[in-house]
Amino acid sequence: MTVNEAAAETRRTLLDIVLLACGEADADRHALAAADPVALGLRNATEITREAQASGALHRTSLELASAGSDLRTFVLVRLTDDGRAEPTWMVNGWSTIRAHGARADLRGAVLRGADLSGARLVGADLTDADLRRADLTKADLSGAVLRGADLSGSVLFSATLRGADLTESDLCRADMRHVDLRGAELMRTALRGADMWGAYTWDVDFGRAFTDGAQLDRADTLNAKVS
Known part of the structure; x- marks a missing residue:
């Protein structure tokens, strides 16, 4: 294993640091839905979550969000239920989260x-x-x-x-x-x-x-x- 590979294994994903900031756990049961700040005036967190799940736009990494054309300014932390539904739990300010918890984070491709x-x-x-x-x-x-x-x-x-x-x-x-x-x-x-x-x-x-x-x-x- 190279030094870079070893370092990558210790880095936290964007979802990991959001969970830390929100006091939540269990990354396997959570995901992130991008929330355009402009759209927030038209749709609430539940509507944003439903639309993201319907379009397959629930993500866990900054690279996934970037590939989907989303920045990291605002997103919804989503909990995945046993019956497969996605429920919003927190509206997250991405910039503040990264300022406080970005050390050793995997933010490749972040917008x-x-x-x-x-x-x-x-x-x-x-x-x-x-x-x-x-x-x-x-x-x-x-x-x-x-x-x-x-x-x-x-x-x-x-x-x-x-x-x-x-x-x-x-x-x-x-x-x-x-x-x-x-x-x-x-x-x-x-x-x-x-x-x-x-x-x-x-x-x-x-x-x-x-x-x-x-x-x-x-x-x-x-x-x-x-x-x-």
Whole structure:
């Protein structure tokens, strides 16, 4: 078993962290139904649940929700009864749940465009291919997070921690990265064009394989950095 495979086995699914936040258990008897915030003014949780079950749109992971075209802003936690019916139990704010319980979570493919994740604890989370465009990650802790292929263009990472994070092929173009901690981060083919790096901690970071046009690296704290 590889290190990445072992790490994946210890990560919690989106359903797992929702159950934790709601004080519920038994993942096998629960699922998530996406709830468009606009539609909430027209349909209640019961109607949303019925429609989701009828269309086979009950999910357990962020990747399943993304494949169905749903973001993680709001959804209904659903309990599955013995006779096969789906009953709503909680209306869930996905952004708040991830802020509080996202550490070591499996959030691959998550659609978090424009999400308020300021102060989020996302240590060791897997955000591979996640859509974090224009997300607010101010002071978020993403230490050791996997962000391979993630889109963070235009996001706010002011004073965030990306120490030891895997940013391979991620997009950080025009991101606000002032005072971000990048020490030990992997920047293979990472796009940093136009990113504001003022005061960023980049000691011993190798930018040689990243795309850094207009990234204002001269504004970063590059003590002992390898910059090409």
